[in-house]
Amino acid sequence: MSMVLKVIGVIRSPYKRPEDAPRQGRLSDEISCLEISGEFRPGMDGLGRHACLIVLYWLDRADRALLTATPPGETEGRGVFATRSQNRPNPIGIAVVDLVRIEGGTVMVKGLDAIDGTPLLDIKPYSAAIDSLP
């Protein structure tokens, strides 16, 4: 099976440039919109029953060749798998967000830090039982 990702939609957000985005979207009250492309909208059926979602997106400005990164506020580099740096071999962003409202093919969410125009990869319902740790 091909490992080429499909773009299922686009993220519209108030963050137009990388420097506009909060370091972690969960710290912000801004609303972002997930605009699902027409052909993938049947996949949204029933989405509205979930209060919290996991959003996967493609960090298209990332450097996929880097294997070390220096986290903000630190001086020493470490392996990218030990950081949340966007620069990594497969720059897939993950965010746990609150579902605000659905209008047609648009899902409004709170808690996302993606830049405006970021390609959307997947939406999954968040489950505290399996996605969080005590």
Next chain:
Amino acid sequence: MSMVLKVIGVIRSPYKRPEDAPRQGRLSDEISCLEISGEFRPGMDGLGRHACLIVLYWLDRADRALLTATPPGETEGRGVFATRSQNRPNPIGIAVVDLVRIEGGTVMVKGLDAIDGTPLLDIKPYSAAIDSLP
């Protein structure tokens, strides 16, 4: 930037066939091994300081054309984005796991439900502050 995923390693697990795997790995005490390929091992530096990790993997037996699924125990189908079905346009599996031990290029973890041989995509440190909800 190409949206072709890179395989950074392979998951070795006690689950040899799909029907062997628990529905959610968090319910199991079995140990799985993330075997990181040589070229990506520099990305592991510092990984041992994290007790919990997020593992991303590629569900290579998924049907990427399906947009609806019927969750176990239910009778009615719904959109795949409202389910955790492995059949979805971008079949990326996510698991929050406990780090057990690291030996060379092998990361032993608890709480994963992936089938033996599953391609590994990414490892990120889990952060309760950003990855879980109250």
